[in-house]
Amino acid sequence: MSTVTEHRDSQHFPAEHASFFATTSPPGQKGIWAWLLTHDHKRLALMYLWAVFFWLTLALLLGLALRVELMAIGETIMPADVYNAVFTLHGVIMIFLFVIPAIPAIFGNFMLPIQIGADDVFFPRLNLLSWYLYMLGGAVAIVSLFTGDGFADTGWTFYVPFSVTTETNVSLTVSAAFILGMSSLLTGLNFVTTVHRMRVKDMGWLQIPLFTWSLYATAWVQILATPVVSITLVLVVLERFLNIGLFDPDRGGDPLLYQHLFWMYSHPAVYIMILPGMGVISEIIPVFSRKAIFGYKGIVVSSLAIAIAGSLVWAHHMYTSGMSDVSVFVFSLLTFLVAIPSAIKVFSWVSTMYKGSILMTPPLLLALVFIYLFTVGGLTGLVIGAAGTNIHVHDTHFIVAHFHFTMFGGTGFAFFAALHFWWPKMFGLMYNFKRAYLGAILATVGFIFHYVPMFILGMQGMPRRYFDYLPQFETGNFLAGFGGILLVAGILLMFVNLWLSFVSRERAEGDPWGGTTLEWAVPSPPPVHNFIDVPRILDYPYDFSEVLRRAAEREKGN
Amino acid sequence: MDPVRGVDLAFWYILGISIILLIGITVVMIVFVIKYRRSKHPVPVDIRDNLNLEVVWTVLPTLIALTMFWVGWQSYLGLRNVPEDALEIDVAGQMFSWIFVYPNDKETENQLVVPLGRAVKLNISSWDVLHSFYIPSYRIKVDAVRGMDTYAWFRADKAGEYDILCTEFCGLGHSQMVAKLRIVPEEQYLAWLEEDE
Numbered sequence: 033m034s035t036v037t038e039h040r041d042s043q044h045f046p047a048e049h050a051s052f053f054a055t056t057s058p059p060g061q062k063g064i065w066a067w068l069l070t071h072d073h074k075r076l077a078l079m080y081l082w083a084v085f086f087w088l089t090l091a092l093l094l095g096l097a098l099r100v101e102l103m104a105i106g107e108t109i110m111p112a113d114v115y116n117a118v119f120t121l122h123g124v125i126m127i128f129l130f131v132i133p134a135i136p137a138i139f140g141n142f143m144l145p146i147q148i149g150a151d152d153v154f155f156p157r158l159n160l161l162s163w164y165l166y167m168l169g170g171a172v173a174i175v176s177l178f179t180g181d182g183f184a185d186t187g188w189t190f191y192v193p194f195s196v197t198t199e200t201n202v203s204l205t206v207s208a209a210f211i212l213g214m215s216s217l218l219t220g221l222n223f224v225t226t227v228h229r230m231r232v233k234d235m236g237w238l239q240i241p242l243f244t245w246s247l248y249a250t251a252w253v254q255i256l257a258t259p260v261v262s263i264t265l266v267l268v269v270l271e272r273f274l275n276i277g278l279f280d281p282d283r284g285g286d287p288l289l290y291q292h293l294f295w296m297y298s299h300p301a302v303y304i305m306i307l308p309g310m311g312v313i314s315e316i317i318p319v320f321s322r323k324a325i326f327g328y329k330g331i332v333v334s335s336l337a338i339a340i341a342g343s344l345v346w347a348h349h350m351y352t353s354g355m356s357d358v359s360v361f362v363f364s365l366l367t368f369l370v371a372i373p374s375a376i377k378v379f380s381w382v383s384t385m386y387k388g389s390i391l392m393t394p395p396l397l398l399a400l401v402f403i404y405l406f407t408v409g410g411l412t413g414l415v416i417g418a419a420g421t422n423i424h425v426h427d428t429h430f431i432v433a434h435f436h437f438t439m440f441g442g443t444g445f446a447f448f449a450a451l452h453f454w455w456p457k458m459f460g461l462m463y464n465f466k467r468a469y470l471g472a473i474l475a476t477v478g479f480i481f482h483y484v485p486m487f488i489l490g491m492q493g494m495p496r497r498y499f500d501y502l503p504q505f506e507t508g509n510f511l512a513g514f515g516g517i518l519l520v521a522g523i524l525l526m527f528v529n530l531w532l533s534f535v536s537r538e539r540a541e542g543d544p545w546g547g548t549t550l551e552w553a554v555p556s557p558p559p560v561h562n563f564i565d566v567p568r569i570l571d572y573p574y575d576f577s578e579v580l581r582r583a584a585e586r587e588k589g590n
Numbered sequence: 591m592d593p594v595r596g597v598d599l600a601f602w603y604i605l606g607i608s609i610i611l612l613i614g615i616t617v618v619m620i621v622f623v624i625k626y627r628r629s630k631h632p633v634p635v636d637i638r639d640n641l642n643l644e645v646v647w648t649v650l651p652t653l654i655a656l657t658m659f660w661v662g663w664q665s666y667l668g669l670r671n672v673p674e675d676a677l678e679i680d681v682a683g684q685m686f687s688w689i690f691v692y693p694n695d696k697e698t699e700n701q702l703v704v705p706l707g708r709a710v711k712l713n714i715s716s717w718d719v720l721h722s723f724y725i726p727s728y729r730i731k732v733d734a735v736r737g738m739d740t741y742a743w744f745r746a747d748k749a750g751e752y753d754i755l756c757t758e759f760c761g762l763g764h765s766q767m768v769a770k771l772r773i774v775p776e777e778q779y780l781a782w783l784e785e786d787e
Contacts, residue, residue: 112762187759193736194719194760281737287720288735321626323634330644352722353733354740357670364663368655372648379647382615385622387635392623400619407615411608414655418604418662420597423669424729427722427757491601493726497759500766576634 051460055560057152071156072560076163077142078458083167084134085527091125094118096520099482101499103513105506112499116185117200119497121177123188124205128212129170131443132301135308136219137166139450140247142458144223146551146558147241149232149567154225162218169212176204187497189298192279192290196271203272206265213258213265216304220254223247234569238332241549241573242325245332246311249339253300253307257343261297264290288353295346303342305439306406307335309446310377313399316453317381319547320396321388322583324574327380334373341370351422360419367417374410378403393545394468398449401476405441409434412487429508430490433483441479448472448526455530456540460556463533471526478518485512546579592745593668597729600665604658669730672743676711677704683714683721683734686763688754696783700769702754704746705779711743722758725771733758746773 057072067075098119101108110118141159145152153159177183180201186194195202227240227248240248267290270276277283279290318325325331347355347363381403390396412434416422425431456462485508494505501509543552550567551558570578625631679702680691690698704710714723716734724731728744756767774782 112765116759116762116764185761191720191758197719198761281735288738321634322628324636324638326637327639327644330639351666352731354735354738357666360666361663364666365659368659369652371655372652375651376644376648378615382619382622383643385619385626387631387637388622388626389628389631389634390623390626391628400623403619404616407612411612414608414658415601415604418600418658418665420600420662420665420667420669420729421604422662423666423731424597424601424726426731427724493724493753493755495724495755495757495765498765502753502768572638574638577636580633 050559051555051557052560053557057560069160071152071160073141073145073152073156073159074458074558074560076159077138077140079163080133080137080141080166081458083170084130084138087125087129087170088134089524089527091122091130092520092523094122094125096516098122099509099513099516102501102509104510105503106500113182113185115499116497117183120184120187120205121173124173124184124209126439127188127301127305128209129166129173131305131439132216133166133212133219134447135312135443135450136216136223136247136250137162139243139312139454140219140223140308143454143551144244144247145226145230146554146562147244147549148227148230148235149550149563149569150226150230151561151563152230153222154229155222158218159222162215162222165211165215165218169208169210169215172204172211173208176201176208180204189294190265190268191294192268192271192287195268196279203269206268210262210265213262216254217258217262220251220258223251224255227251232567232569238329239569239571239573242314242328242331242335243308243311243549246307246314246335249335250304250307253304253339253343257297257300257304260293261301264293264297267293288350288355291350291353292347295349299346299349300339300343302435302439303338305443307338309402309443310335310374312446312450312453313381313402314377315547315549316395316399316449317384318574318576319453319545320391320393320399321385322391322546322576322579323384323388324572324576325380326383326386327376328572328574330376331380334376337373338370341366341373345370348417348422351419352426364417364419364422368414371410371414371417374406378407378410393452394463394465394472395449395453395545397469397472398445398452401472402442402445402449405437405445405476405479409437409439409442412437424493425490427496428490429486429494429496432496433486433490436483436486441483448475448523451526451530453545454551455533456544457551457556457558459533460540461533461536462538462540462544463530464536467529467532468526471522471524471529473522474525475519475522478515478520478522481515482512482519483515485509485515546576546583548574548576548579591668592747593665594727594729594744596665596668600661603661607654607658669742672711672741673709673745676709676743678711678713679704681712681714681723681734682717683723683756683760683767684717685719685761686756686767688723688756688767688769689717692783694783700754702769702771703779703782704771704773705776706746706749706773707776709743709745711741714740714742719760720758721756721760721767724755724757725752726755727752727771731757749773749775 052074056066181199184202184205185200277285279285279287345367348367351360489508540556542555682689687700690702714734716736721734730742732740732742752771754769
């Protein structure tokens with residue numbers, strides 16, 4: 033940083049309001065150690081942010097490479113064994129290093145304590161340990177790329193018996209997933225404890241902001257479901273080294289047992305992935321509508337309902353697996369019931385805008401795109417939740433398109449929206465709106481051109497995890513490749529634009545959007561101890577009368 | 591009802607309602623953003639909830655979802671209830687081809703030949719890892735699992751050639767694991783059955 037900007041910084045923030053960038057926690061740490069040994073939830077959030085940026089960009093480029101390979105029949109840019117490792121790597125990184133941790137670890141860590149009026153999470157050291165586990169998990173994944181017989185080629189689902197018999201380095205790859213699971217579990221534990229123990233006295237359960245509520249519901253799923261997948265992954269490793277035969281039908285084992293264990297975690301995990309994103313949207317829509325969120329209680333209850341009911345639908349991934357028709361009946365029925373709370377949220381978001389005072393900004397645009405893409409993802413989920421239609425499209429490109437609409441169009445775009453919403457809070461800097469809009473629109477158009485052809489390919493019968501395909505699938509794959517290029521270009525433009533805010537250094541005020549939750553009551557960036565005075569808690573967390581009064585005063589002043 | 595038709599109707603039913611809902615949500619969203627933009631509508635109305643509306647949009651989607659479930663389940667039953675006169679053929683998946691064994695013990699690789707007009711029941715298993723047997727044209731798919739027997743059936747109602755694919759990732763040759771279904775007139779089938787390959 034140049035002396036000029038330092039001067040400007042110190043001018044902007046008098047000593048008593050010095051931001052957490054200027055103060056270490058614990059005090060007295062120097063240089064890099066002020067980051068690597070920090071207990072400050074805000075510093076940890078930023079450390080996650082940089083790591084997540086790295087992994088997301090890498091996995092995006094891997095995904096693009098896969099689609100370029102598929103643009104023409106036959107080998108285009110990589111051979112089949114590389115392709116199989118790349119789609120596994122793309123899935124493992126996206127799931128375990130981006131979609132699960134991104135919103136809770138970055139924005140949850142940064143905002144959750146502030147939203148409930150606390151100084152930090154309940155276990156700051158454990159929070160630091162979570163970050164180290166995250167980094168270790170990532171490092172083990174990298175090591176598994178270059179050691180043994182190469183990266184796992186099983187897909188991120190590691191289905192037995194293939195995962196037990198393949199020559200590639202599956203053991204190390206699932207170890208990485210195991211370590212990352214621990215990191216996610218400890219973060220969940222920390223959040224649950226923090227929400228219970230650290231809220232300012234005046235804040236009752238129905239005064240908690242919705243983003244924190246969604247993290248709280250998510251954290252319970254993390255705590256309860258993660259151990260199941262951890263054990264399952266350990267079983268795969270034991271099977272590979274000790275050859276026990278748990279999943280081997282020749283010795284009385286059962287391959288379906290693995291699938292049940294795997295999805296018992298991994299289906300609840302999709303709600304771990306989407307709930308925090310829904311929390312982000314529930315914050316953004318009211319702020320830019322200057323209007324109370326519609327049906328606060330309904331949204332809280334639906335978050336909890338998703339967390340509970342979402343834990344009971346895992347076998348809808350297994351209609352074709354050979355399990356009994358009774359199971360198909362039960363799991364299909366439960367799957368349709370879990371769709372309802374998500375629908376309630378969508379209706380509530382849209383109704384929040386009714387008779388609001390809506391200001392278009394990049395975070396709002398991204399939130400609206402989220403609603404559209406997530407709705408497509410949710411509705412196509414009905415097609416695959418129904419038993420008969422599932423049989424036709426299961427394990428085809430239809431599924432690929434569906435879960436990318438929910439996990440990428442949903443969680444991914446919620447992540448982009450959160451970045452643009454809270455960037456001014458985290459860094460005290462505002463970004464360029466024009467480039468942000470351009471990036472968002474490019475990414476959205478690219479997204480639709482990328483994934484809609486895949487729905488059609490799936491209906492035509494093109495399986496997923498396919499290195500090569502029959503001639504009737506060529507047009508769709510060719511088109512999807514173009515969409516993919518636009519999509520990645522749009523996302524990279526958004527990232528570059530955010531990065532350029534460090535160059536232009538346009539200052540953001542404490543409350544640039546006019547929000548009601550507590551993070552907007554503290555300076556941008558916040559001081560190391562978030563609150564100088566005990567914060568005032570609103571009876572109703574989305575009461576905009578104060579924001580409107582301030583806006584009216586400013587109007588008069590002009 | 592013909593199972594293929596049953597599944598297709600379920601697709602149309604669910605997709606049709608979904609598209610209406612999607613268009614509805616999107617249009618309302620866009621209208622609100624334009625109509626209530628801050629420059630035209632500076633003072634928002636403080637509306638926090640509306641119990642009646644919330645009950646309606648909980649109950650109504652639940653009912654719609656339950657009908658979708660039912661339509662899906664009925665079409666699934668069509669895929670599962672095999673006619674009694676079905677011709678039974680054994681199928682085994684292996685890395686990376688499909689093996690078919692006929693009632694007279696004739697064995698073929700990647701080629702399934704069946705007589706026109708008959709119901710065909712396929713008893714499916716695997717010799718190694720998981721595979722999944724898929725005929726897109728007949729909307730059937732079931733995993734091939736070692737040590738376990740699964741089945742699927744279809745009515746060979748139209749002569750011609752159809753693709754058979756593997757949809758459970760099974761390794762390097764997964765996308766090459768393609769077989770052909772040939773539906774031929776009964777007498778041609780019987781003649782073919784007696785041929786030595």
